[in-house]
Amino acid sequence: MNNEISYSQVLDRLTEQNIPHAILKLQNDVRIVISQHGGRILGPFLTSKSESLSWLSAAFSDSGEFDRFLKSGDWNIGGDRIWIGPEIQYSVIDRGNERGTAKETVQTQMDPGNPSLTQTVLGSWRLHQSMTLDAFTLTTGKKTLSLDRTIRMAQNPLRDFCNFQKLMNGVLFAGYAQKINLTEEKADDIVSNVWSLIQLNPEGVVLTSTYSDADYIDYYEPVDDSVHSISSNHAMAHINGNRQYKVGYLATNVMGRIAYLSRLTNSKWYLIIRNFFNNPSAFYPDEPAHLPGVNGASVFIYNDDGGLGGFGEMEFQGQAIGGLTGQSSTYEEISTWIFVGGKDKLEMISNQLLGLDL
Numbered sequence: 001m002n003n004e005i006s007y008s009q010v011l012d013r014l015t016e017q018n019i020p021h022a023i024l025k026l027q028n029d030v031r032i033v034i035s036q037h038g039g040r041i042l043g044p045f046l047t048s049k050s051e052s053l054s055w056l057s058a059a060f061s062d063s064g065e066f067d068r069f070l071k072s073g074d075w076n077i078g079g080d081r082i083w084i085g086p087e088i089q090y091s092v093i094d095r096g097n098e099r100g101t102a103k104e105t106v107q108t109q110m111d112p113g114n115p116s117l118t119q120t121v122l123g124s125w126r127l128h129q130s131m132t133l134d135a136f137t138l139t140t141g142k143k144t145l146s147l148d149r150t151i152r153m154a155q156n157p158l159r160d161f162c163n164f165q166k167l168m169n170g171v172l173f174a175g176y177a178q179k180i181n182l183t184e185e186k187a188d189d190i191v192s193n194v195w196s197l198i199q200l201n202p203e204g205v206v207l208t209s210t211y212s213d214a215d216y217i218d219y220y221e222p223v224d225d226s227v228h229s230i231s232s233n234h235a236m237a238h239i240n241g242n243r244q245y246k247v248g249y250l251a252t253n254v255m256g257r258i259a260y261l262s263r264l265t266n267s268k269w270y271l272i273i274r275n276f277f278n279n280p281s282a283f284y285p286d287e288p289a290h291l292p293g294v295n296g297a298s299v300f301i302y303n304d305d306g307g308l309g310g311f312g313e314m315e316f317q318g319q320a321i322g323g324l325t326g327q328s329s330t331y332e333e334i335s336t337w338i339f340v341g342g343k344d345k346l347e348m349i350s351n352q353l354l355g356l357d358l
Helices: 007-016 063-072 095-102 166-169 343-354
Strands: 021-025 031-035 039-045 080-085 116-121 123-133 141-153 174-184 193-200 206-209 216-219 228-230 234-239 245-250 253-263 271-275 299-303 313-315 329-341
Touching: 007 031, 007 039, 007 063, 021 116, 021 141, 039 174, 039 245, 063 313, 080 141, 080 174, 116 299, 166 343, 174 193, 193 216, 193 271, 193 329, 206 299, 206 313, 234 245, 253 299, 253 313, 253 343, 271 343, 329 343
Parallel strands: none
Antiparallel strands: 021 031, 031 039, 039 080, 080 193, 116 123, 123 141, 141 174, 174 329, 193 313, 206 234, 206 253, 216 245, 228 234, 245 299, 253 271, 271 329, 299 313
């Protein structure tokens, strides 16, 4: 694991800084921590003594460092977050220097924002925030949006499978779901969408289920076969945290499931699967800085070069609202399923849920 940040370190830092947070216990005593700061889901943590399976900032390891991190205004706390897309519109001022400006243009109303955190019913938490963002590129102006998220436990998607007991023997499962509503205050030419990202600890591989040889877009320099490959039913991207690349897969080809496979110990691996609604008929507006008008990707994989901390990301963007879409609100639901066990068992699970052999 790249950044070994423990459950107790996360709770200590949030408590020391008086940051409201909630602990959501999942199956098998796995838990996630929901932080009001940045609207983050931190973890999952397999036990009260274990490290986060998602990448978290090293600032969590020390009280002073975390205090300096917060005072600096740095957004890169890690975990599972929701931003607003398209990235090219809300996070890039200069299309000629995308990577240079994107680092500096995370709008504070988006992250950390000012979300509220409340418990709706037992086992369900709500994050809600309103924000007014600057649109820099595709269209310009200010956009006021409301983002509402409900987070709860998700059931095992294999539970009705005829060989469930055999398949899950020796495998730990936990899952959580997010229900997300994005609404614009007024209709205008500015489009927006939900942008879901989970940060990954190297090393491992991201597997994206596809219907065919997937079309993809290189957002930076072209990637090669050493880190990225396309097959007849999936795309595979290596996450190592030391070479920057970003690829986007067209909504036309993807099935709505992405997975990350990584080693936990000598004998145990973990598989994080994200399940979401992918609609090829919808408008997915994000586009690379160097390719104006080239859009349509709903799934994105990012690998950092170490400059931001050395992590990877599984990303997807939801259906757009505003502009010519004729829609003023959208609803998305994301399920995150975590399986931990021997690689042979995870391969069987991957075959059932993604149609893929690992």
